[in-house]
Amino acid sequence: MSDQFPTREKIAAFRQEHLGRLFLRAHRAFSERALLKFQEREYDWLRPMHLTLIAQIDLDGTNVTSLASRIGVTKQAVSQMLDELESRGYVERTVDPANRRAAIVTFTEAGVRLLHDAYQIKQEIEAEYIAVLGEDGFNQLRSLLVKLLESIE
Amino acid sequence: MSDQFPTREKIAAFRQEHLGRLFLRAHRAFSERALLKFQEREYDWLRPMHLTLIAQIDLDGTNVTSLASRIGVTKQAVSQMLDELESRGYVERTVDPANRRAAIVTFTEAGVRLLHDAYQIKQEIEAEYIAVLGEDGFNQLRSLLVKLLESIE
């Protein structure tokens, strides 16, 4: 009976504790902390999707279609985000000489600086996590997540 | 030098491995799996935010303002979602006799069934995760997440 008609207690547990919500809360906490740190460094225009996009641009350049498929949105959405990043001076679009339909997106100097700042911010946040969980706990958490994702994705 | 000017390798690691992205991927995987299972049970209209909202409605009723603050959106947004849930017959709004400004949102019978289905789906997905990580690994993952969130949120 209890599986077909869960008790109020079970429902309460479902609401607060289930892994899906824990993942969401963890992601939000990380993302908000990161965005705050970016703001402190005067990247106040940055939104999460910018970071997702920037993380997928290779140092030697990537085309729009590849970026779109890597981050799971349309080429048009990527193109719009690139307009903003380009107008702010963080990336450039150049014509691919090997395929003149394609645009190669590369970082400007300011873009590389942004990437370095992102790396540092990631390090700072992970250091905060290590302070909470210990080095072992942190590594365990990461390897459990990787193991899980390898299997379920 | 290496901290101020991370190498290409470090940047590559930042892109793929950092905990923020792992949390995001884990949440997406869970959410997509859950939504698929809801679709199989003919809740094809359900979107993630509906689940977030439903999970915050107490069995003995909750008002709109509380729901809004719990899920972190405006009262108007909650009101709009409730319109849809109400039109589909899963929740009801009644006037709070103790405070006639307030609306008490409660589940209908269909709403309680939905809650039970949600509980079962959660159980199914967690069983899949246990199959991958083992019972110990699963419990470790959950307790590490809880410990982390208690400290950083």
Place this chain on the structure above:
DNA sequence: TTGTATGGTAAAGTAGCTTGACGATTCTGT
């Protein structure tokens, strides 16, 4: 009993996408 706070809704505005349509370039088959 009058001002102020609170609970909720309605309507309009907005951000961040998608879809549809298209031009430019490249590939493919004959």
Place this chain on the structure above:
DNA sequence: ACAGAATCGTCAAGCTACTTTACCATACAA
């Protein structure tokens, strides 16, 4: 060699899930 199909990117319009602004109804406080 070249017609037809595929690929790369962009523009414009549309959509969805919110927010902002404005407001009414009720409750509280001086």
